[in-house]
Amino acid sequence: MKKIFSLLVLAIFALAAHAEDYVISTKNTTMVLSGKKGERLNFVYYGPTIPVNEIRATGNAVNWGAYPTFGTHCTAEHAMLVTHPSGDNSLELAIEEVKQYKENEAEVTEFVMKDKVFPFYVSILYKAIPDVDVIKVSTVITNKEKKAVTLNRFASAYLPMKSNELWLSYLVGGWGAECQLVEEPIHRGRRVIGNHDGARTSFVTNPSFMVSRGEPNEHCGFVVGGTLLWTGNYELSFLNESNSNYLEIVAGINPEASAYTLEPKESFTTPELVLTCSTEGKGGVSRNFHRWGRKYQIIGGTQERDILLNSWEGVYFRVNQEGMDQMMKEFSAIGGELFVMDDGWFGDKYPRDNGETSLGDWMVCKKKLPQGVEGLIESSKKFGIKFGIWIEPEMTNSKSELYEKHPDWILRQEEREPVMGRGGTQLMLDMTNPEVQDHVFKVVDDLMVANPDIYYMKWDANFSIANAASLYLPKKKQSHLYIEYHRGLIKTLERIRAKYPNLVIQLCASGGGRLNYAFFPYFNECWTSDNTDAIQRLFIQWGVSQYYPSNVMAAHVSASPNHQTKRVTPLKFRFDVAMTGRLGMEMKPSDLTDKEKEFAKNAIATYKNIRPVIQQGDLYRLISPYEKKPYVSVMYVTPEKDRAVYFLYRTQYVRSYPAEVRVLKGLDPNKNYKFTELNPENPKKKGSLDGKVISGKTLMTQGFYLNIEKELGSAVYELVAQ
Ligand code: DGJ
Secondary structure (H helix, E strand, O other), X not given: OOOOOOOEEEEEOOOOOOOEEEEEEOOOEEEEEEEOOOOOOEEEXXXXXXXXXXHHHOOOOOOEEOOOEOOOOOOOOOOEEEEOOOOOOOOOEEEEEEEEEEEOOEEEEEEEEEEOOOOEEEEEEEEEEHHHOEEEEEEEEEEOOOOOEEEEEEOOEEEEEEOOOEEEEEEEOOOOOOOEEEEEEOOOEEEEEEOOOOOOXXXXXXXXXXXXXXXXXXXXXXXXXXXXXXXXXXXXXEEEOOOOOEEEEEEEEOOOOOOEEEOOOOEEEOOOEEEEEEOEHHHHHHHHHHHHHXXXXXXXXXXXXXOEEEOHHHHOOOOOHHHHHHHHHHHHHOOOOEEEEOOOXXXXXXXXXOOOEOOOOOOEOOOOOOOHHHHHHXXXXXXXXXXXXXXXXXXXXXEOHHHHHOHHHEOOOOXXXXXXXXXXXXXXXXXXXXXXXXXXXXXXXXHHHHXXXXXXXXXXXXXXXXXOOOOOOOHXXXXXXXXXXXXXXXXXXXXXXXXXXXXXXXXXXOOEOOOOHHHOOOOOEEEOOOOOOXXXXXXXXXXXXXXXXXXXXXXXXXXXOOOOOOOOOOHHHHHHHHOOOEEEEEOOHHHOOHHHHXXXXXXXXXXXXXXXHHHHOEEEEEEOHHHOOOEEEEEXXXXXXXXXXXXXXXXXXXXXXXXXXXXXXXXOOOOEEEEEEEOOOOOOOOOOOOOOEEEHHHHHHOOEEOOOOOOOEEEEEEEEEO
């Protein structure tokens, strides 16, 4: 989305002859840099706010280059490596001036630096967002040389950290197993978290990390977190060598096959690395990201999300008017708010009956839906729910009218047959090409112009940049593809958002393959995973919650046995797991028994009531699925601490497992909370805590004993301050 920058220059520092400290502050954190005109910028400190003199007195000062460059600091890690027109590969940046100004919610400190020899400029920008304890770091690279400079490595940010007892937490995964949490001590050597998929850039790893001092803990200890705002290939590297005695973190666009030719007078802005830190452990870092995300990064991040039914697992490609009508009717009857028709609705010459045809032909398949999208919207109105539709606009199939018309719109090498994806026929369109950008814009625009009542779109992407070449980009600039693809995509998304700011759009890429904050100014939420098995979801959602708030985490109750794992789980367990995110369903409601329908209806009504707490509250993760205990537990608390919702799941039966005390977090010790059991299996036989009033102090110190006797049992309690 186009940001209107309100640039108010507050101060331009008169640079003294002696090194000066530049203190960048948020509510609870401080970053300190130091330097003087004509010399390099040094990094001093990032952590909780303490007096600057104490940073130095306690030996917490790092005093190391803030942005090491190749050629003049060859023993250190490099944030930047460029080749000048003369063939010289070196760079030595010195401070020219320091500016401080306001830009929307951010307080910016900009260090303008110039190479000591060539007219080549790098500005490092630190943008502090005080109320959410976030500092965003990025660079602007400007070539004032006479000829082009090649950017071989051009990191957004460099962060050195002191301590030899650091641990790294990050997310890895794949289809059906996104966001699996990995935590390991940082040993000597280099660890790289990166991606070169081109399109689904968070399938394998997510562009986010946490570094903890000592073994990571949910509730205490110092933790730094980072997440990169780039939808394309990225690289986060962690070098721990004995030479520097620091952990050197470098984050930015993945330089692999991405050398960038920066023409004279051209500037290149690198994506922002969003940093936060907390002394309240990983939970503190997660809550900071969630608050920042909801308030500043996610479109509609503070708005309530609807409870939706998505048609995919219910009917897959077997879409027709009667089936859609029935789903809408039944979902509406149990309190559902929005119906989304997934894949299978389009294709005129080639009806979309499977994954082999039709992408690109975004006209309704008249055989399946004779009354068109209009007919579906009419039904949705009749049943009193909103309507949404699935698209995959960046793609085509070799069997499609679009491809027949525009064979040159796909990514491919001129001399090779393109590698094809899903169905053996899927191809990616070339988003570097403005004509393709227009086409993608029109996919959304045509649907919206014809059907202004479409409330929601699910935007899918089921292929990678497997053919890394563009017929549009000049031969000499093929290495710009991975970057230009995403510039083209973002430009198109900005156009869409400028015209349709209120359309709710879900980010999907074969599940959670694009979970990335850089997408969230355009997408309201993310399809978390194609794996809807409730036990698997406990792991996936635990991982997602490390960085992303619950209101972007689409969590759907699906059929049992589960389609992916074949596991049988009680409906209550499935609802209790899905209710920790943006609740939805992914099945035919007609497959539920009357008793189950009654349960679902009550659970949906309950979710509507607790929705503000779940979607906008602070998350406290209590028992991790990775702890190998037979329990998992999380809770949400409103910022005012007047309401909370507590979830406990029994994932497996272990004989004679001892009674466990449950100690809660995040409450007000001076408030008394009344417990109400939610989603009881038998409303006449509520759990032992129901109706009890207990002080926040007791709940957060001595806690209470609560066990669940059966495997795949769960308990949910609402706590309301009296
Ligand atoms: C992949 C998505 O993750 C699914 O939810 C579904 O929309 C299919 N694509 C449809 O082809």
